[in-house]
Amino acid sequence: SKEPVSVSAKEKFSPSQRKRLEALLISDEINLDDPNLPPFEELEAEMVSKRKAELVDIYENSREHMLAKLERDISAFLISKGFIEIKSSILIPEEYIIRMGIDKDVELSKQVFRTDDGKCLRPMLAPVLYNYLHRFGKVMPDPLRIFEIGPCYRKESDGSSHLEEFTMVNFCQMGEGCTRENLVQLIDEFLTYLGISYEIEGDECMVYGATVDVMHGDLELSSAVVGPVPMDMDWGIDKPWIGAGFGLERLLKAKYNFKNIKRGSRSEFYYNGIYTNL
């Protein structure tokens, strides 16, 4: 390689060596600035060997992808709490985006991916869940509880906590019991079940107005809303409701202390947080 042979005591590893070692780490379990670390070749070989052993262990034992397993666990939790499981189209009409209040001048509008035949890759699950609340609201007993988990897409510029392709869970209840207390209670049961610590903060957004944000330090895990909101009428909704949207890869980043959210994303470069180029 073309890096200088001798490096200063403070720069034990060249930039490309450091990048390689950071990729081979799971999180920050080794301090790469520790002067007592072995030389690069020895450290790299040791880490490659560990990562290979971990992948072989997954292959011989669990064989589950962490993002899929999290989706299954969340689905089972919500189903056990009385929420009916929805699976709807990832491609949605432009009309739904506009009717969510995501007008051409709103920031979120510039974040929407479009297909070459004029559809939008959904940036959120809310529009179709609104339609299900309306249609199922005429059929199901009160309260109505529904949820969906699936891919969402946003054009993003920020790096370590944003993906352009991510996975959202959105659960909501309509009718009886749609109070802020019950929303916060449900969020608490959800995050206790997942074993992730959190703090509640107030915030605001263009689409809904006031939100209840669920934080893990500086990382936003969720925005949650206590309805009703003025937009409801346009979706045929005239009852109280509560709802929350969580990003699954954000939950994995929090749980496993990943430095970059890519570690738990749909990826060919990382498998359950482990670099695949070994």
Next chain:
Amino acid sequence: SKEPVSVSAKEKFSPSQRKRLEALLISDEINLDDPNLPPFEELEAEMVSKRKAELVDIYENSREHMLAKLERDISAFLISKGFIEIKSSILIPEEYIIRMGIDKDVELSKQVFRTDDGKCLRPMLAPVLYNYLHRFGKVMPDPLRIFEIGPCYRKESDGSSHLEEFTMVNFCQMGEGCTRENLVQLIDEFLTYLGISYEIEGDECMVYGATVDVMHGDLELSSAVVGPVPMDMDWGIDKPWIGAGFGLERLLKAKYNFKNIKRGSRSEFYYNGIYTNL
């Protein structure tokens, strides 16, 4: 409504009434040409009542979406058979499409959806599975078994067995035991587990050459391949392999005898085959 008040004995229902009744049916459980059927209003009310009761039963008991449940069941089956679960990006680079042999003049190329930033919505799972076979092939014991389940996209014109947004499962094995016999055996175990009858046919395609097609009457459930194929070298693969791709909505169409594949698709109009506009 503007339909004629008197209809001939052969046309008991007007076109729009018939369309409404067909939507309210699950499959062909009622013969709409039967002259002894009640008048439209009575039959419609009866069917709406049945469909509502079925939705309420799902809400009070299982609460599982049939497409998600099928994905979970297939994942559990394949994991139990030693296949490691992959989840990779639904958006793939144009380069992967080209390297799969899907050139500009090949039919499948015209079927590919593109995003406004130049990526492609994957029409198949194969390219990233090739990359996983290559990377995991350096790490895992032999034979290597992998699978992925997830959304795929193709522009389609044919109606009742084609969706533009569908769900593929692709499983493959590389190394030892990659024979046509073992492939057919695995397909048999898979479809026996799912309780779906099938016949094996030979066919051909642009991408792989000769395929083993898995049929349910006239409905293609899968194309399967016994590698190696010449394209393998370009993906860094130099061992024998076998693989198969099944559409999950095709499996649901076969199992539940749906007349239109939309019944088991990601949808806001049908929930587990049941029309939601009640």
